[in-house]
Amino acid sequence: MNDKGLSNTCYMCRRQSTSREHVPPLCLFPEKKDFQDDPDYRKNLITIPSCDKHNLKKTSDDEYLLSVLTTHIDNNPVGVRLFNSKVVRALERRPWNLFKFYRDPFRLTVGDQSTPGFMVDRKRIDRSINRITRGIFFHHFQKKALGTALIVPSSIAARPDKKGIITNRHIFQYRQWSQDVWSIADRYGENQDIFYYQVFRFEDYERTAIRLVFYEGVVFDVLIEDYKSWIRSVFTRSRLFWDSKREQKQIV
Numbered sequence: 498m499n500d501k502g503l504s505n506t507c508y509m510c511r512r513q514s515t516s517r518e519h520v521p522p523l524c525l526f527p528e529k530k531d532f533q534d535d536p537d538y539r540k541n542l543i544t545i546p547s548c549d550k551h552n553l554k555k556t557s558d559d560e561y562l563l564s565v566l567t568t569h570i571d572n573n574p575v576g577v578r579l580f581n582s583k584v585v586r587a588l589e590r591r592p593w594n595l596f597k598f599y600r601d602p603f604r605l606t607v608g609d610q611s612t613p614g615f616m617v618d619r620k621r622i623d624r625s626i627n628r629i630t631r632g633i634f635f636h637h638f639q640k641k642a643l644g645t646a647l648i649v650p651s652s653i654a655a656r657p658d659k660k661g662i663i664t665n666r667h668i669f670q671y672r673q674w675s676q677d678v679w680s681i682a683d684r685y686g687e688n689q690d691i692f693y694y695q696v697f698r699f700e701d702y703e704r705t706a707i708r709l710v711f712y713e714g715v716v717f718d719v720l721i722e723d724y725k726s727w728i729r730s731v732f733t734r735s736r737l738f739w740d741s742k743r744e745q746k747q748i749v
């Protein structure tokens with residue numbers, strides 16, 4: 498999909514765009530040198546126009562995102578290999594990040610498997626996921642999502658204390674319930690071993706759920722609004738109507 502007519506301003510704000518940014522960040526996709534016998538995982542990546550502020554400011558967030566996502570227990574072998582190559586190399590170069598990225602380690606039982614867990618900096622992860630979702634929204638719908646984004650980290654468990662056990666039960670129930678919706682939705686993205694997304698448009702055409710899936714294991718569901726509420730009241734419903742055939746298929 499191209500974004501003619503929108504490419505002069507940033508996907509996140511109204512500033513002039515100065516470059517094109519990869520969404521999700523390029524660093525999540527393996528480089529050829531680490532995966533010589535594999536297909537090229539960096540072909541046809543999604544890019545969107547971005548201003549300096551929203552492109553350059555997030556380099557350290559990208560490294561954190563990669564370091565957290567690639568540790569997930571549900572990841573496919575590509576995700577595991579990416580951790581063992583690129584992420585381990587980066588940690589060897591900057592060993593102090595080991596303690597910064599994987600804080601307060603503990604043991605966690607998932608199903609009948611015992612696995613190490615660590616505390617995730619939700620604020621930092623959410624900042625990255627928020628940007629990725631808005632970038633994907635821009636790419637998919639050719640317009641900006643200016644309203645709020647509610648992020649459900651469906652793959653992240655709470656620390657299994659008294660409160661956490663209840664939260665985890667809710668997350669598990671949500672995953673079971675949402676499975677039906679997402680199992681029939683189309684998957685978009687060229688390198689689906691690394692990343693794909695799915696879209697569910699609500700009938701009011703003002704809210705959209707976007708599912709982001711990394712390494713076939715880490716899942717984030719984001720409920721995003723097209724417009725800030727004060728703007729929504731100005732626009733009539735017909736202006737918001739989305740008539741692409743592809744989208745109608747999504748809603749059914």
Ligand SMILES: [Zn+2]
Pocket residue numbers: 507508509510511512547548549550551
């Ligand atoms: Zn911007």
